[in-house]
Amino acid sequence: MLRKKIIAGNWKMNKTATETKVLVPEIKDRLGKFDQAEVVICPPFTALQAAQEALGAHSDIALGAQNLHQAAGGAYTGEISAAMLRDLFCRFVILGHSERRQYCAETDALVNEKARVALKASLRPIICVGETLAEREAGHMAQVVTRQTQGSCAGFAEDDWNNVVIAYEPVWAIGTGKTATPAQAQEVHALIRATVSGFAGKTVADKLRIQYGGSVKPDNAQELLNQPDIDGALVGGASLDAASFVAIIKNACA
Ligand code: PEP
Numbered sequence: 001m002l003r004k005k006i007i008a009g010n011w012k013m014n015k016t017a018t019e020t021k022v023l024v025p026e027i028k029d030r031l032g033k034f035d036q037a038e039v040v041i042c043p044p045f046t047a048l049q050a051a052q053e054a055l056g057a058h059s060d061i062a063l064g065a066q067n068l069h070q071a072a073g074g075a076y077t078g079e080i081s082a083a084m085l086r087d088l089f090c091r092f093v094i095l096g097h098s099e100r101r102q103y104c105a106e107t108d109a110l111v112n113e114k115a116r117v118a119l120k121a122s123l124r125p126i127i128c129v130g131e132t133l134a135e136r137e138a139g140h141m142a143q144v145v146t147r148q149t150q151g152s153c154a155g156f157a158e159d160d161w162n163n164v165v166i167a168y169e170p171v172w173a174i175g176t177g178k179t180a181t182p183a184q185a186q187e188v189h190a191l192i193r194a195t196v197s198g199f200a201g202k203t204v205a206d207k208l209r210i211q212y213g214g215s216v217k218p219d220n221a222q223e224l225l226n227q228p229d230i231d232g233a234l235v236g237g238a239s240l241d242a243a244s245f246v247a248i249i250k251n252a253c254a
Helices: 017-031 045-055 082-085 098-103 110-121 133-137 141-152 184-198 202-207 218-225 240-253
Strands: 005-010 039-044 059-063 092-095 124-129 164-166 208-212 232-235
Touching: 005 092, 005 164, 005 240, 017 039, 017 045, 017 059, 017 240, 039 092, 039 240, 045 059, 082 110, 092 110, 110 124, 110 141, 124 141, 141 184, 164 184, 164 232, 184 202, 184 208, 184 218, 208 240, 218 232, 218 240, 232 240
Parallel strands: 005 039, 005 232, 039 059, 059 092, 092 124, 124 164, 164 208, 208 232
Antiparallel strands: none
């Protein structure tokens, strides 16, 4: 099954709107015309408009957000709705990142609710799953990743799955410089695909794109992305530098 690779940059709480006006044109220039992979950048909410303006109309680079609130609107001080993101031309939204699971107590049920809201609003969710070091060392990796995948992706209609991306991000590899080996990552990606096949069917699972995230760099991108079940990368730190982000994209497709 040929699945188009998808490389997304998660800027986290980095880059002001002013800095975004510098970084986005640099990414665009270095990338040039590129259709070998889908490329997504996910700046913070406050920089989405600046990023959109810098990308311009009909850009090959898509815009994504890092979270949304599950309600359509109302008295939720400080929150952002799916419609607000669509209005800023977002096409993707990262959901259930381990930092949100850890610091904002996001559960699989909440991630699932947000994902359904995103899909209804024509936003494509990038749903993050991944075990902590303690869970891996205790031998619970498979149980945790299976539970997160089933819980976060429950009840999607078959058509919705065309717009879903799952990111496997072992928590112990995020921002630590410790990358999962290609074999370790492949093992979990295959497990996620088999899990999805189990509850959503083989056709859905075969088409599903599963990204790896966790200290992806230009020098490890190619080997990771050459694994049969790794269909892309969710890149944190290295996406804040145009040269390294573009090198990851190009190496991932080499
Ligand atoms: C992330 O936060 O999604 C991530 C993968 O971060 P890093 O690439 O910095 O490990």
